[in-house]
Amino acid sequence: MRFLKPLAVAFLLPATFASVDASTYVSTLSSEAKIVLAQDTLKWDQKLPFDQNVTVGQLKNGFKYYILKNSEPEKRVTMYLGVKVGSILETEEERGLAHFLEHMNFNGLKHFPKNDLVNYLQKAGVRFGSDLNAYTSFEETIYQLPIPSDDPELLKNGLQVMRDWAQDALLTTEEINKERGIIMEEMRGGRGASQRMQEQFLPVLLNGSLYAERLPIGTENVVMNFDPKLIRDFHARWYRPDLQSIIIVGDIDTEAMEKEVIRLFSDMKTHENPAKRTEHSVPLLNKNQFLVVTDPEMPSTVGQIIVKHPEEKVSTVGDYRTSLMKSLFNNMIGARLREIAQQPNPPFLQSGISISSLFGGLDNLSISFAAKPGMFEEGLKATMRELERFQQYGFTETEFKRTLAAFEKSNEASYKERDKKKSDAYVKAYLQHFLNDAPALSNEDRYQITKQLLPTLTLKEVEAVGRRFYGDTNRDVIIMGPEKDKASLPQEAQVTAWLNEVKQEQLTAYEDKVSELPLLAKQPVKGSIKTTKEIAEIQTKELILSNGIKVLLKPTTFKNDQILISAFSPGGTSLYSDAEYLTASNAAAFVNGSGLGQLNSVELRKYLTGKNVNVSPYLSERSEGLSGSSDKEGLKTAFEMIYGYFTAPRLDDDIFQSGIARTLSSMENREDDPNFVFSDVKTKALYKDNVRRTIPTAEQIKGINQKRALEIYKERFADASDFTFTIVGSFTEDEIKPYLETYLASLPNLGRKEQAKDLGIVEPAKGIEKIVRKGKEAKAQVQMSYYGDYDYSEKENLNLDALEGVLSIRLLERLREEESGVYGTGASASSSKYPRGRYSFNIGFGTSVDKYESLMNSAVDEVNKVKANGPSQIDLDKFVIEQKRQLELQLRENGFWLGQISGAYQLQEDPTYVLRYLDELNKVSIQSVKEVANKYLKSDRLFKFILLPEEQSK
Structure with a gap:
């Protein structure tokens, strides 16, 4: 039951590159309530109502909580701990400690010392990384824990984890020193053309503000050398109840959960003279900026024009209405650019224009395009031409009505699914309410307000919003391109001249070509x-x-x-x-x-x-x-x-x-x-x-x-x-x-009896080692793969999955936790039945150049241990419970059943196998996994591929 995921290609642009569609906008406004607003009572200055279904409270120590019962999915609860502490609060000598502290909360808590937390939750079927996770940004640190809610002991301990995260990290010197290498590998993994260029353009994009000097990952010097006392002081200063909130949404008893939260979090320590949490922002400079950034590993030339504006927060009905108009603008201008991209010889590879929030108290109009080689001028002018066409002629009434209809449809569709809404969506909405005072509308309010507001929007108002954001001051032009093209990339005077040329062009209005023809020229002849x-x-x-x-x-x-x-x-x-x-x-x-x-x-x-x-x-x-x-x-x-x-x-x-x-x-x-x-x-x-x-x-x-x-x-x-x-x-x-x-039944029938051909494409029978030298960064990327013939069967597949699971656990424990050599690693297995049974088994990780050989040896050593002794019963139990817990969720998903039934017919297998899966899962044993490991992880079938940096010439 494995699914292959296609690789995505990302341009080096911020999230503002993509235009926002109606479904994305509507779905992010969140929540559930019973306030229905009549149209004649809807006032623009009226504050948006908060979701009345959620239980909200604040303890005497300042700690806040949000609790909501929601049964999608059943027998699950999602808990988030929000902490208003991020890298922007660090001093120069603390750079990276907010993020380091996030890591340390997984490496020793009052009730879960050392690595007991991850170990305990894995035994409950919670996956480290995909379920149990956290992140640190400029302004906040967020911890997330989705767990089963049908196990009272697990639910109790899950809350205890949240309490320990809030204030009871142990922060032992031993664990701090072990974690330094892991964070260095996380930092190393992010290095490359994107990071190198980012370091150059962020001071411009962020107007020289503190944000440019406080990237959450921190600096190597601080991470590797800070005194452990420094992070303990940081923790004591900022991890305090008045800066924290717990959000709990799931299949729970709300009243009982509230009592537990009050019991657990009321005793959190407060400070007599707490440090002031300074609110930072990116100042507007009221001037234009220009920067060209190049890198030898940048594959394409990307241009961005960012027009900055003060942030427009959404707190009233009128604000919400304006946000809808911004989304309408984004959709309509984006549709025009997509049409240009479909021309026989398009002037750019990709282009986008959108109004969105930036951060640090700013919104922006982002104009972005990826230029074709040697065609920067054409790409820039084509993108800006559409903005100028809009400036002169606006949108057509048909564009507006069509887009408005799409928003209305999206609103109706979201409302239809309100009782099927996943807990994660609610949690994220309440989290943003806590962090940024963002709206947390109930499903009913969001639907009714949107339904009432959409008919009030006018084309002229939407056009006015777009024109307001398209200004000539507080404008940044940032060009990123390959190093070898540096001499040919334009400078500020040239770009300014091109922009002026577009403004002076005699443009014609956009013609909205809509066909009146039906999709099909003739209707089918009905079958049976x-x-x-x-x-x-x-x-x-x-x-x-x-x-x-x-x-x-x-x-x-x-x-x-x-x-x-x-x-x-x-x-x-x-x-x-x-x-x-x-x-x-x-x-x-x-x-x-x-x-x-x-x-x-x-x-x-x-x-x-x-x-x-x-x-x-x-x-x-x-x-x-x-x-x-x-x-x-x-x-x-x-x-x-x-x-x-x-x-x-x-x-x-x-x-x-x-x-x-x-x-x-x-x-x-x-x-x-x-x-x-x-x-x-x-x-x-x-x-x-x-x-x-x-x-x-x-x-x-x-x-x-x-x-x-x-x-x-x-x-x-x-x-x-x-x-x-x-x-x-x-x-x-x-x-x-x-x-x-x-x-x-009316489709053509030729009665062909076709089968796919066996093309005989297989990997070599004997493994090899190949080192590739490319890139400037001092880092190594390793892929170790086994290939060969495979005895495809239900039993074999299940044991191969188990081998993948237990080895992933061991590789993470050995290479990351014990040797501090990687940020992430794991095993992945795949197999095919046709045209012949084949398998691949892969182990991958990134690390430093001086560690890759020893870590490869450690990975092989873990493989050999499973081959010699089988997995430990503890690791096997973790795999089994994870599979059981995941199946509970999957059985209630349409996509899962579509894949199971279609896949079974395509592979000529039993479509009811999923009903026997748990029984078969219980038959997996230490011996059966050991046998599969010995059968397929043969040393002479191991292929080693290593990417190292280019050798520096002396």
């Missing part, structure tokens, strides 16, 4: 359902349609209005030659970006605005298919899209040319990126020059054939008879059947 079979154990039905399509239906009540769809058919790119591989593997992506039926991509996006529908085709190595989601209202559109992707796909020339052009441009400087070079060397060592596994070259990308891509796509979707659809979610069989008969 031939047979129905019950899979009673998992409340699922298997239907066979008149054209041979198999459909698995699982109605659920996990969400009120969510329907997930997945479809597959055997074949995929394996049926095409190596020469056509890249054309075939990119075909579905080009079709997916090209619109559908009678609508091009821009028209389709506008058509789908306000509909909660998404359907996308895919073409993988061994199958082709679709994935999608919808609500009940959008089901007809979803099935129309499915029908269209089979019968009326399109691959538009502008989308194809744009995709190829942007891909080629993004590849221009990749050889300067150490991570790219490392990945390239690894894939070539494992697969030589096999085009199906290695990273494509520019020439290979240029060889992708547009006409053939559409032909291949149509070939793969020409025959629906061997497709299997899985549909899970909030529907009834009667509701879904008409769509199955009309849109699925």
Whole structure:
């Protein structure tokens, strides 16, 4: 039951790069209550109501608490401890101690000395890192603990953990000294082009304020050399009840929980003369700034124009209304930039404009773009041109109405799911209320206020908000680019001249092209359902349609209005030659970006605005298919899209040319990126020059054939008879059947009997060691991998998962806690059944150059211990309870069931296996894990890949 996650490519831009959509904005406003405001009582200066369902209190010592009963998920509670203490409160000699203190709260507490805390919680099924976690920022330190609430002892101890975190860290010298190396590895891991450039532009971005000198990670000198007394004094000075709050949301007894909080936290020490917590901010300089920053490992040139404004907090109905208008502006300007990106030869790789909060008491209009090589001027002008077009002509009435409808839809959708809302969302809302006095609206209030406010918004008001933020003072221009391009990057006078040129251009108004055509040129000829079979154990039905399509239906009540769809058919790119591989593997992506039926991509996006529908085709190595989601209202559109992707796909020339052009441009400087070079060397060592596994070259990308891509796509979707659809979610069989008969049973049937081919691509039989030297930073990246043939079965898979789990525990304890050599590490296993049983088992970590060899030896030593003796019973028990606790949550998720049912049919396995999983889990033993370790972790199958910095010339 493993899922592969795709890698994401991130530009070196702050979060303001992305435009905010309605669902993101609405969902972050949080909470639950019963205040319904009538429209005639809604006043702009009225303070937003606080969620009346949450129990809020403040103890005499100043400690605050928020408690809410919420049963999503069942038998779980999420606790956060918020501490208004971050790196901004540090003195010069304390730089990094707020973050160091966060680490120390996991390394010795009054009731959990040394590493007992992590050990105890792992025994309860709580995962370190993904469940049990914390973070430190400029202004605050936050500790989070989601735990089961159906175990009274665990619940009691969970609260004790929060109490110990609040004031009872032991801070022993021994543990402090052990943690220095771990934090150094965390610091080392963050080093690279991004960090080096950040150090240069932050003083400009933050207007020379203290924030630029107080990055939470701290400095190496302080971390490695501070006197332990210094951190104890910092802890005593700042970890105090008047700066702290606990937030508890979950399946609990609110009254009993409040009594426990009062009992545990009332005795916290206060100070007679507490240190003043100074409020810091970033001052506005009322001038413009300009900076060019380069780095030899920066792969692309990025331009940012940041116009700073005083922060506009949201506390009244009027403030909230203004925030809605900012989000509308972001959506509409973002949509225009996306259209430009889809032109045949777009002027930039990516571009964004948005109004958002910065920090330190500032908001900003962020204008960002990633330039194509040698085309900085074009990228800048194209992005700014859209702002100028907006300045001169504003938005169209159709853009405004369409976006407003999308916000209304998002508000309705969020309200429908109010009783299914996860506890985490509430916790985060109350945390922000404590930290920043941010609004914490109830579900009812948020829905009613938003519903009443949206119709009051006018196009002119939204335009006025955008124009207000687009100013010529307090403007920073920051350019980041490759070192080798430094001489060609523009200076301030040139950029100013370009900006002025755009302002003087004779622009035309934006034309909002909306098609009146229906998605499909003709309606399908209805088919029928031939047979129905019950899979009673998992409340699922298997239907066979008149054209041979198999459909698995699982109605659920996990969400009120969510329907997930997945479809597959055997074949995929394996049926095409190596020469056509890249054309075939990119075909579905080009079709997916090209619109559908009678609508091009821009028209389709506008058509789908306000509909909660998404359907996308895919073409993988061994199958082709679709994935999608919808609500009940959008089901007809979803099935129309499915029908269209089979019968009326399109691959538009502008989308194809744009995709190829942007891909080629993004590849221009990749050889300067150490991570790219490392990945390239690894894939070539494992697969030589096999085009199906290695990273494509520019020439290979240029060889992708547009006409053939559409032909291949149509070939793969020409025959629906061997497709299997899985549909899970909030529907009834009667509701879904008409769509199955009309849109699925009508799909073409050629009666093909296809199977994916075995391409014979496997890793070498014997392991090797390969060292790659690339990069400036003195750090090492290690990947150790085992590959080989695999006896695929339920039992083998479960024991391989157990091996992954127990080794991850041991590697973290050995390499991090005992040897202080890494910040993070772990094992990951994957296996495949087809075309033949194969497995991979990976161990990875980053460390210092002088430690990587000894840590690799330690990792191998832990592997050998499991092979010789099996895992400890304690570690095995931790794996078992974690799996049990995770399954409790997964069984109530539509996505989990979609993956289980679809995966079982694709692998020709028992779809009811999940019901036997716990029984099978209890059969995992020390001996069975030991056997799997010896079977697959053979020393001669170990591949070692190490990334080291370039050797310095003497």
